[in-house]
Amino acid sequence: MKPLVAPSILAGNHAALADSLREAEATPGIEWVHIDIMDGHFVPNLSFGPQTVKNLRPGSKLFFDVHLMLDNPHLYVEAFVEAGGQNVTIHTEPDYPHLETLKKIRELGATCGICINPGTSTEDLQPFLEHVDLVLLMTVQPGFGGQKFREDVLPKIETVAKWRADNDYPFRIEVDGGVDDGTGLLCKNAGADTFVCGTAFFKAPDKLAFTETLQA
Secondary structure (H helix, E strand, C coil), rough: CCCCEEEEHHHHHHHCCCHEEEECCCCCCCCEEEEEECCCCCCCCCCCCCCHHHHHHHHCEEEEEEEEEEECHCHHHHHHHHHCCEEEEEECCCCCCHHHHHHHHHCCEEEEEEEEEECHHHHHHHHHHHCEEEEECCCCCCCCCCCCCHHHHHHHHHHHHHHHHCCCCCEEEEECCCCCHHHHHHHHHHHCEEEEEEEHCHHHHHHHHHHHHCCC
């Protein structure tokens, strides 16, 4: 599967998000942008709402990869797809109707993903693998950028990659958290193909070289 770098707009300039989006789009090879949505409950931080996504959408041709870190994501998937989200990823950890929510995302015309935090067992992903287009493994505890990459997630990536190969599943394997050109290659070797890069991308002195390292 073609490797993709998805710059995380959370690490961009919040006073000029459109500029950060254009900066990502101007980098050759970048096709996706990752948009973290945090509610201050499921994770200890707040970020963006549907209106932010809606306002950014007309100014970009990038694929909008929306990651809902919410206690009740099923209440918001419609708003984020209507705002312009093209993939919507939800977590296994909160208590809500997961399968119904994944089905709803697809009915709305977007692709769907399932995500686990570093402390969650990969077994929790099993009921959803045949229903998703993307599996996201957090490589830090979500909430804030700039955290150190957790190498204990690498075996989980290998496990999910094996399940994908054994069952011929078509989903992408995405990683998010402390991913740079070094840790990203560790994830790539473990089986990941989609790399959410925030601080490492936006602070890279040569964004093209950074991107090419992971997308080669």
